[in-house]
C-alpha cells in the first residue's frame with residue numbers, strides 16, 4: 001500500500017471549562033474530526049489522506065486547530081461549516097484555505113496576540 005499523500009491532525013483535547021487556555025473539545029473538536037473523516041471518505045480520498053485526532057497541539061487559543069502534513073499548514077478557529085471547503089480545496093485540489101490559515105505570528109510564538117494572558121502568567125504549557 002502506498003504511503004498517505006497527506007496526514008491531518010485535528011485537536012480533540014479536553015480540559016476543564018475553567019482552564020485559561022480553553023480547549024478544542026469544548027469547541028466541537030471531536031465532531032469536526034468526524035466530519036473531516038466523513039468528507040474525506042465521501043471525496044474518495046480515504047486511501048491517500050489519513051485523518052487522526054490529536055492531543056493538544058499547543059494552539060489552544062486558536063481552537064479548533066488542525067495541521068496538515070507534509071505541507072505543515074496550520075488552520076485555526078475551524079468550525080463544522082469550514083470542513084467541506086478544507087477537504088475540497090486543500091485535501092482534494094491541493095490549495096490551502098488561506099482564510100483559515102494561522103499566520104506565523106500565531107503558531108508557536110509568544111508574539112501571538114491571542115495568547116497574551118496565558119503566556120504572561122506562565123501558563124503556556126499543558
Ligand code: FES
Nearest residue numbers: 011024057059060
Ligand atoms: S486544546 Fe487544542 S490546541 Fe490545545
Ligand SMILES: [Zn+2]
Nearest residue numbers: 106112113114
Ligand atoms: Zn494567535
